[in-house]
Amino acid sequence: MADLTEIDPISRTDRKRAAILDAATEIFLHQGYLGTSMDEVAAQAAVSKQTVYKQFASKEALFVAIVTSMTGAAGDVVQREIADMGELDDPEKQLLAYAERQLLVVLTPRLMQLRRLVIGEAGRFPELGRALQEGGPGRAVAGLSSALARWTDRGLLSIEDPQAAASHLNWLLMGEPVNRAMFLGDAAIPGPAALRRHAAEGIRVFFAAYGNRARQTP
Amino acid sequence: MADLTEIDPISRTDRKRAAILDAATEIFLHQGYLGTSMDEVAAQAAVSKQTVYKQFASKEALFVAIVTSMTGAAGDVVQREIADMGELDDPEKQLLAYAERQLLVVLTPRLMQLRRLVIGEAGRFPELGRALQEGGPGRAVAGLSSALARWTDRGLLSIEDPQAAASHLNWLLMGEPVNRAMFLGDAAIPGPAALRRHAAEGIRVFFAAYGNRARQTP
Numbered sequence: 236m237a238d239l240t241e242i243d244p245i246s247r248t249d250r251k252r253a254a255i256l257d258a259a260t261e262i263f264l265h266q267g268y269l270g271t272s273m274d275e276v277a278a279q280a281a282v283s284k285q286t287v288y289k290q291f292a293s294k295e296a297l298f299v300a301i302v303t304s305m306t307g308a309a310g311d312v313v314q315r316e317i318a319d320m321g322e323l324d325d326p327e328k329q330l331l332a333y334a335e336r337q338l339l340v341v342l343t344p345r346l347m348q349l350r351r352l353v354i355g356e357a358g359r360f361p362e363l364g365r366a367l368q369e370g371g372p373g374r375a376v377a378g379l380s381s382a383l384a385r386w387t388d389r390g391l392l393s394i395e396d397p398q399a400a401a402s403h404l405n406w407l408l409m410g411e412p413v414n415r416a417m418f419l420g421d422a423a424i425p426g427p428a429a430l431r432r433h434a435a436e437g438i439r440v441f442f443a444a445y446g447n448r449a450r451q452t453p
Numbered sequence: 454m455a456d457l458t459e460i461d462p463i464s465r466t467d468r469k470r471a472a473i474l475d476a477a478t479e480i481f482l483h484q485g486y487l488g489t490s491m492d493e494v495a496a497q498a499a500v501s502k503q504t505v506y507k508q509f510a511s512k513e514a515l516f517v518a519i520v521t522s523m524t525g526a527a528g529d530v531v532q533r534e535i536a537d538m539g540e541l542d543d544p545e546k547q548l549l550a551y552a553e554r555q556l557l558v559v560l561t562p563r564l565m566q567l568r569r570l571v572i573g574e575a576g577r578f579p580e581l582g583r584a585l586q587e588g589g590p591g592r593a594v595a596g597l598s599s600a601l602a603r604w605t606d607r608g609l610l611s612i613e614d615p616q617a618a619a620s621h622l623n624w625l626l627m628g629e630p631v632n633r634a635m636f637l638g639d640a641a642i643p644g645p646a647a648l649r650r651h652a653a654e655g656i657r658v659f660f661a662a663y664g665n666r667a668r669q670t671p
Contacts, residue, residue, distance in 0.1 A: 267573075269487070348576065351572050351573060351575055351576060352573065353636065354569050354572045354573060354635045354636065355485075355569060355570065355572060355573015355574065356573065357569060357635065357636055357637070357638060358566065358569060358638060361637070361638055364635070364636035364637055364638065365636065365637060367636050368633065368636035368637055371636075372632060372633075399654060402628075402629050403625060403654070403655070403658050405628070405629075406624045406625060406627075406628025406629055406632075407621060407624060407625060407628075409624075409628070410620075410623070410624025410625075410627070410628035411620050411623075411624055413632075414590060414624075414631075414632075415586065415590075417572045417575065417582070418571065418572065418575055418582035418583065418585055418586035419575070419579070419582055419583060419586055420575060420576060420579055420582065436617060436621070437621070439662070440621050440658070440659075440662040440663075441658075441662075443661050443662035443663075444657070444658040444659075444661035444662055445658075445661075
């Protein structure tokens with residue numbers, strides 16, 4: 236049997252990189268940023284410290300890669316659904332499905348742990364906070380905003396400022412459960428039925444304000 | 454001149470307690486929870502370590518006292534205004550004033566630093582998170598909920614679930630700016646004019662959904 240390093244050198248590097256990311260994710264989430272050392276990451280990933288530094292120039296770069304990867308994976312799930320949402324009819328039905336999905340994808344213990352960790356370090360390491368802001372709420376609001384603009388173009392909604400409307404919707408949905416989980420821990424994450432009720436209430440408020448039948452004057 | 458310790462022993466204790474709280478607040482905000490030692494707090498407050506422990510049984514108890522004191526002071530400002538708000542007429546005008554005040558009081562660098570610090574430690578020290586949840590958003594939503602219920606009793610609003618409505622309003626207002634400040638740092642705190650525009654937009658959405666002229670069916 237041929238040596239894998241010779242027939243497929245790129246995938247061997249990829250596997251090492253994945254092993255480092257997996258090991259580092261567990262250690263960061265359990266021990267915090269300051270409590271994590273590159274030595275421990277190397278040992279846990281069963282690679283040399285040199286290999287770790289070849290892939291990630293610093294502990295900060297490694298953590299940014301983890302934030303990007305974890306928020307990216309969660310965001311991808313939602314964005315796949317949201318990408319062409321503006322082409323579909325019945326915005327209220329589509330947004331309700333989006334809201335339920337978004338709440339279930341984001342409100343997981345791992346993402347809440349990551350979020351606490353990033354916020355705790357955002358003062359010292361602004362790159363970490365920026366990665367989570369852009370890959371998390373920033374991306375969700377941008378995707379929603381595109382869909383709202385497209386529905387407005389198609390005459391199904393009439394929203395003057397899709398970006399502001401998308402932000403209102405995002406925080407109607409995420410504000411309470413995410414912030415409670417930040418302070419009260421993973422046990423405060425609502426179950427699926429409670430999240431669905433919460434989604435329906437947020438969508439009702441949003442359409443009262445932004446639906447075609449909404450009161451138009453402030 | 455008489456010795457102050459003899460004529461006013463309670464206020465001397467109070468002054469020491471205040472000096473400890475002041476010193477500890479600065480050290481916690483700048484060095485984080487793990488980076489703060491009771492030795493340093495005692496030195497900075499110019500008291501003995503024994504005195505610190507007489508007032509606060511542990512570092513955790515000291516930090517809970519600081520969270521309670523800082524969120525309490527901010528909350529008091531808002532609660533004084535909100536307490537009898539339901540007795541006043543014109544809910545839309547009252548809530549707009551409340552919204553502006555609440556945003557300006559909460560979105561300060563010190564409260565945002567405290568919030569980051571508490572969230573970062575909430576996994577390890579649930580008491581800290583609970584103190585901030587109860588003294589911060591919990592108290593704001595409870596106060597708002599009372600006012601909404603009173604206005605409903607008086608026929609000025611007709612809100613079936615004041616608690617849910619209060620939470621929607623709170624997160625329409627606080628969601629975006631607070632969470633951006635969590636991730637992007639104190640430089641991301643909007644200025645007063647931007648906060649006033651944001652307050653007006655949130656109040657518009659809230660009254661579209663919950664005002665007496667709102668669409669009543671889901």
